[in-house]
Amino acid sequence: MRVLIVFASMSGNTEDMAELIKAELATNGVEIDMEEMDGYNASELLNYDGVLIGSYTWGDGDLPYEAEDFAEELAELDLTGVIAAVFGSGDRVYPAFCEAVHTFESILRNSGATVTAKGLEIEFDPNTDEERAACRSFANTFLTALKQRQTV
Secondary structure (H helix, E strand, O other): OOOEEEOOHHHHHHHHHHHHHHHHHHOOEEEEEEEOOOOOHHHHHOOOOOOEEEEEOOOOOOHHHHHHHHHHHHHHHHOOOOOEEEEEEOOOOOOOHHHHHHHHHHHHHHHOOEEOOOOEEEEEEOOOOHHHHHHHHHHHHHHHHHHHHHOO
């Protein structure tokens, strides 16, 4: 199985989440490519069995500037049959905590993708045992759905 993790991370928090998710998937024999979202061609994700999208939320619920072009391209794709999930970091001081996660989930669903796990939202970086466990659990929920899809 080939999985793509594509992410946007300014302070490294979302990248830390991506690394934890990648490590968990790798322990299950999954081949993973991890790419930064800025400048990544969204149509490339069609070459994978599953896709994980990670993004921090900017300001009052906006996508970060480095995610905007990717999000626009993603919205134009037919993602029917694509297994996907979204994760991201945020700051609870803002009213729309981790809104980028919800935005990407909507784009994926509207484009026909199957979003397999509830979006993973973590404040700042995954620095507690509970948050690291949440990243591993998220990865395993995604992997279970991916395996089920491949056996159908």
